[in-house]
Amino acid sequence: GIQVEQSPPDLILQEGANSTLRCNFSDSVNNLQWFHQNPWGQLINLFYIPSGTKQNGRLSATTVATERYSLLYISSSQTTDSGVYFCAVELEGGSQGNLIFGKGTKLSVKP
Amino acid sequence: EAGVAQSPRYKIIEKRQSVAFWCNPISGHATLYWYQQILGQGPKLLIQFQNNGVVDDSQLPKDRFSAERLKGVDSTLKIQPAKLEDSAVYLCASSLDLSRRGIAYNEQFFGPGTRLTVL
Numbered sequence: 001g002i003q004v005e006q007s008p009p010d011l012i013l014q015e016g017a018n019s020t021l022r023c024n025f026s027d028s029v030n031n032l033q034w035f036h037q038n039p040w041g042q043l044i045n046l047f048y049i050p051s052g053t054k055q056n057g058r059l060s061a062t063t064v065a066t067e068r069y070s071l072l073y074i075s076s077s078q079t080t081d082s083g084v085y086f087c088a089v090e091l092e093g094g095s096q097g098n099l100i101f102g103k104g105t106k107l108s109v110k111p
Numbered sequence: 112e113a114g115v116a117q118s119p120r121y122k123i124i125e126k127r128q129s130v131a132f133w134c135n136p137i138s139g140h141a142t143l144y145w146y147q148q149i150l151g152q153g154p155k156l157l158i159q160f161q162n163n164g165v166v167d168d169s170q171l172p173k174d175r176f177s178a179e180r181l182k183g184v185d186s187t188l189k190i191q192p193a194k195l196e197d198s199a200v201y202l203c204a205s206s207l208d209l210s211r212r213g214i215a216y217n218e219q220f221f222g223p224g225t226r227l228t229v230l
Contacts, residue, residue, distance in 0.1 A: 043221040048214045097209045101153025
C-alpha cells in the first residue's frame with residue numbers, strides 16, 4: 001500500500017496567499033523531512049521534524065506522530081516559493097536511513 | 112560549509128553504453144546515499160554506505176548498477192549497460208552518522224544531481 005501520501009498534488013496560489021500541504025504516512029517514523037525542490041532540481045532542506053512543531057521564517061511544520069501526518073504551512077507566499085515540496089519519511093519498521101518520498105506537491109505562485 | 116558535490120551535472124548516452132557518476136559528501140559525513148528520481152516522482156533510494164561499507168543495496172539493480180566508496184569519502188555509481196528506463200536524475204545525499212540517532216546525525220542533505228538521458 002501507499003506508504004507516504006501527499007496532498008494536494010498541485011496548488012496554484014496568488015502571491016501573498018497562505019497554504020497548507022499535507023503528508024500522511026503509513027507507520028511510525030524515526031525521521032521525517034520536508035524538502036523544497038526548486039525549478040533547477042536542487043532539494044533544499046526545510047525541516048527535520050519526526051514530531052512536534054518548528055518554524056523558520058514564513059514556513060512552519062507540525063508532525064502529529066500518533067496520528068501519522070505532517071503539515072507544512074507557507075505564509076505570505078512569494079514567487080520564489082514555486083517548485084515541488086516533498087515529504088520523506090524513514091519508517092520505524094523499514095530500513096534505517098531509507099527515506100521514502102511522497103509524490104510531492106507542485107506549487108506555483110503567480111505574481 | 113561546502114555542500115554535497117556531484118559531477119557531471121548532465122549526461123546523454125545511447126542505450127547499452129556505460130556511464131559513471133561521482134559524488135563527494137559533506138566533509139565529515141560518514142553516511143552516503145544514492146537515490147534515483149524519475150521524472151514526476153519522488154527520489155528512491157538505491158544504495159547507502161556507512162564509511163566504506165554497504166548498509167543497504169536491496170533496491171539497486173545489481174545486474175547493471177554498481178557503486179563503491181573505497182576510501183569512505185567520495186563515491187562512484189556506475190551503470191553498465193544502460194537502458195532507456197534508466198533516464199532519471201541521480202541524487203547523492205549524505206548525513207553525519209547513520210549509526211547514531213538524532214537530527215544532528217540523521218538529517219540528509221542532497222547534492223544538485225546528475226541528469227541522465229539514455230537514447
